Amino acid sequence: MSAIADKAAIVGIGATEFSKDSGRSELRLAAEAVRAALNDAGLAPADVDGLVTFSMDNNTEVAVARELGIPSLEFFSRIQYGGGAACATVQQAAMAVATGIADVVVCYRAFNERSGYRYGQVSSALASAPTSSGIDAGWSYPMGLGTPAAQVAMIAQRYMHVYGATSEDFGRVSVVDRKHAATNPNAFFYGKPITLAEHQSSRWIVEPLHLLDCCQESDGGVAIVVTSVERARDLPNPPVIIRAAAQGSGSDQFVMTSYYRDALTGLPEMGIVGEQLWSQAGLAPEDVDVAVLYDHFTPFVLIQLEELGFCPRGEARHFIADGALEIGGRLPLNPHGGQLGEAYIHGMNGIAEGVRQVRGAAVNQVEDVAHVLVTAGTGVPTSGLILGAA
Amino acid sequence: MTERIHDEVERVKAAGASAPKPGRDPVNQPMINNWVEALGDTNPIYVDDAAARAAGHDGIVAPPAMIQVWTMGGLHGQRNTDDPLGLMLRLFDDAGYTSIVATNCEQTYHRYLHPGEQVSMHTTLEDVVGPKQTGLGEGWFVTTRNVWTVGDEPVAEMLFRVLKFAPRPASPDRSAVLRPIVGHDNAFFWEGTAAGELRVQHCPTCGRLRHPPGPMCPSCGADKQDWVVAAGRGTVFSYVVHHHPPVPGKQLPFVVALVELEEGVRMLGELIDVDPATVHVGMSVQLALTKIDDELTLPFWRPAS
Amino acid sequence: MTAVGETLPELSIDATPTFVVSTAIATRDFQDVHHDRDKAQARGSADIFLNILTDTGLVERFVTDWAGPNARVKNISIRLGVPAYAYDTLTFSGEVTAVDGDDITVSVVGRGKLGDHVIGTVLVTR
Incomplete structure (x- = not known):
């Protein structure tokens, strides 16, 4: 049992609408999401003493605290590596609560990532930063490899070559996400399921990835309220216990371009997260009732299933066959529609869905949920959570 | 469309x-004569009745490959x-x-x-x-x-x-390509490309080759590193064909390959002079250092000849 | 007896401007890229270049030079590679790839400075 397992709980979740153009500032999205999460938790801004976000977030903790009227902060922290930060923000909160450093910590992420700055484009700013990241980027950007889709595609191509996976295998992830999104009124793609044939005929973005292998960039914000298990018992929602929370970075790690390891068919950083999660919670893959796996691009969902121990290496394409990932299947995946179907809020909307599934309050509710696994950004140093009922 | x-x-x-x-x-001898003269074809059955008959024809025949000539516009x-x-x-x-x-x-x-x-x-x-x-x-x-x-x-x-x-525009403006940041730890590489060499970091203490390079050998901890010059040959370990979105200095679509060098390290580079449909894992490639301008020479790759 | 694997005597063709032009005209192909260097260059070519009818004719000549006057040419299938511009030298090489009774299949490659210009298969009987 780790020092933080079962010490903290998620007691509130909040979000803005998800759109292609929010029409308002990122700070306002952050403030709206945090306020909604506090309302959900039955807490007031004055109860908050900690804030955590992504280092990529454009809204400082102090700006968010100002807008909410949070009188004082005793803990504030940021996590690096893009979407890999998502579950780690909750880990930070849980650590602060477990150690008594903070009492109520809100994790938030808000951006106009569609109408403002789009991550799917080539970032010339990153490529020219006088930092170790900028130096790293110099081994890929000048060569033309400079978008997340391309960075993922390089590993996907090798994975296909080694294990015989096909574009259709990737497409099945997209089809199941879109099926779930189709019945989620908060999803971008509500009422818009797709077929495998539509996936196959969608245009190339970066071969071997089709358009429908890639999530859509979004505007929106999500916030998560964390406090101690004890305090959670006095709040209105059924507490969602943080059974495990972990970060991981692997050997010879790069951000999106870890191409120099022996094999190019895994996500070892996620394997490191997985081992910690199972050990902290005393659980195994077969104990997971719902998997919310980071799905900005389809191929990494297959590789995550292998890294996390749901199936042997190279066999995810068999594991996901026959509706295994649908609600009612062996391992329901992303019942909210995932980032491919609901919205791309850097993984934070997936944590919110994990909370709803444990509460029994999701639109696409899986029956008898005891444990939900949530993962954060893939291809980067990353993080994960196991959430459970009290 | x-x-x-x-x-x-x-x-x-x-x-x-x-x-x-x-x-x-109609099929005629003067045009046959023009053909055999121009092409240097000395087969006698096209010009000599006896030779044609000896070969089993009913007299002189036209070269079969002339068939299209008879109906040219x-x-x-x-x-x-x-x-x-x-x-x-x-x-x-x-x-x-x-x-x-x-x-x-x-x-x-x-x-x-x-x-x-x-x-x-x-x-x-x-x-x-x-x-x-x-x-x-x-x-x-x-x-x-x-x-x-x-x-x-x-x-x-x-x-x-x-x-x-649809022909591609004559040549992409390669000078628009994103530039690497050059510092203490990687200057040898970019000075190498400019000098016509593909340099791979080498640890003088333990002999490890490493790319991308860094200031300290992860194997033995040595903080003095030098380099070897790679032969410029390798195979495609993985690759992508980039269609969208546009990338500065690149003409869509283009291929980026992760090349495994003969020396054992891997390196990214654009694969040029190739039909994207023919690229495959394991394909042999060779270095094509390309000077962008006085400040940058990029290591491109092309199919091995 | 002809056997699979038999190689044909090589044929070397100097694709002088005169050769390119005279073969184009002999094949009644008056497209400017085969006789007008200025226009060929304006269209993005390095120089005037051989036309396809001549390629087929050269492949035919190359094979019948070897097979003799008694041979009957039944089929010539060619794939076109890099252009053969004026001042190039084409070298034709060939090999018997199949023998079936009187039918002989020959594979042919015509190579120039830029690489393979024409790659073909010829079926003759004799």
């Missing part, structure tokens, strides 16, 4: 063969309005696929022709395939079949395939 092309293809296919187009002249020739190839070329010109290159020509000769025979030709549209990404640009393969007849008798056939393609 693609739908309009498919509709027109179906219409032309359904229209069937064009009306037979007679050759300007000539100096001021124009395609007939029902010619399927002409219709297809116009369709693709209008759709922006303005360039053409012939890719295949397969001729079958049912019999040899003698001077005096009058040949006619008709054409059908066999197949149109596309759009395809080719080394020349996006294009469509148009296949037609010609049949030559003497009277009602088919004497020869030809399957002819052309690629109608």
Whole structure:
């Protein structure tokens, strides 16, 4: 049992609408999401003493605290590596609560990532930063490899070559996400399921990835309220216990371009997260009732299933066959529609869905949920959570 | 657009063969003589009656490969309005696929022709395939079949395939490419490319080769590193074909390969002078250092010759 | 007896401007890229270049030079590679790839400075 397992709980979740153009500032999205999460938790801004976000977030903790009227902060922290930060923000909160450093910590992420700055484009700013990241980027950007889709595609191509996976295998992830999104009124793609044939005929973005292998960039914000298990018992929602929370970075790690390891068919950083999660919670893959796996691009969902121990290496394409990932299947995946179907809020909307599934309050509710696994950004140093009922 | 092309293809296919187009002249000795003179063909059966008879012909025969010559349009020739190839070329010109290159020509000769025979030709549209990404640009393969007849008798056939393609702009503005940050730990690499060398970091203490390089050997901790010059040969370990979005200094679509060098390290680079459809894991490639300007020489790769 | 694997005597063709032009005219192909260097260059070519009818004719000549006057040419199938511009030298090489009774299949490659210009298969009987 780790020092933080079962010490903290998620007691509130909040979000803005998800759109292609929010029409308002990122700070306002952050403030709206945090306020909604506090309302959900039955807490007031004055109860908050900690804030955590992504280092990529454009809204400082102090700006968010100002807008909410949070009188004082005793803990504030940021996590690096893009979407890999998502579950780690909750880990930070849980650590602060477990150690008594903070009492109520809100994790938030808000951006106009569609109408403002789009991550799917080539970032010339990153490529020219006088930092170790900028130096790293110099081994890929000048060569033309400079978008997340391309960075993922390089590993996907090798994975296909080694294990015989096909574009259709990737497409099945997209089809199941879109099926779930189709019945989620908060999803971008509500009422818009797709077929495998539509996936196959969608245009190339970066071969071997089709358009429908890639999530859509979004505007929106999500916030998560964390406090101690004890305090959670006095709040209105059924507490969602943080059974495990972990970060991981692997050997010879790069951000999106870890191409120099022996094999190019895994996500070892996620394997490191997985081992910690199972050990902290005393659980195994077969104990997971719902998997919310980071799905900005389809191929990494297959590789995550292998890294996390749901199936042997190279066999995810068999594991996901026959509706295994649908609600009612062996391992329901992303019942909210995932980032491919609901919205791309850097993984934070997936944590919110994990909370709803444990509460029994999701639109696409899986029956008898005891444990939900949530993962954060893939291809980067990353993080994960196991959430459970009290 | 693609739908309009498919509709027109179906219409032309359904229209069937064009009306037979007679050759300007019957098969004749002067044109045969011009051919054998120009090509240097000394086969006597084209010019010597006795030799032709000795070879089992009823007198002089025309070179079989001349079949198309008999029905060429000539100096001021124009395609007939029902010619399927002409219709297809116009369709693709209008759709922006303005360039053409012939890719295949397969001729079958049912019999040899003698001077005096009058040949006619008709054409059908066999197949149109596309759009395809080719080394020349996006294009469509148009296949037609010609049949030559003497009277009602088919004497020869030809399957002819052309690629109608949209040429890429002359050359991308490569100087717009994103520039590497050059510092203490990687200057040797970029100075190397400028000097015509592909340098791979080498640890003088433990011998480890490493790319991308760094200031301290992860194997032995040595903080003094030098380099070796790579041979510039490798194989494709993985690759992508980038279609979207645009990337500064690159012409869409382009291939980026993760090359495994003979020396054992891997390195990313654009793979040029290649049809993206032919790239595969394991493909042999060779270095193509390309000077962008005085400040940057990039290591590109091309298929090994 | 002809056997699979038999190689044909090589044929070397100097593709002088005169050769390119005279073969184009002999094949009644008056497209400017085969006789007008200015226009060929304006269209993006390095120089005037050989036309396809000549390619088929050269492949035919190359095979019948070897097979003799008694041979009957039944089929010539060619794939076109890099252009053969004026001042190039084409070298034709060939090999028997199949023998079936009187039918002999020969594979042919015509190579120039830029690489393979024409790659073909010829079916003859004799």
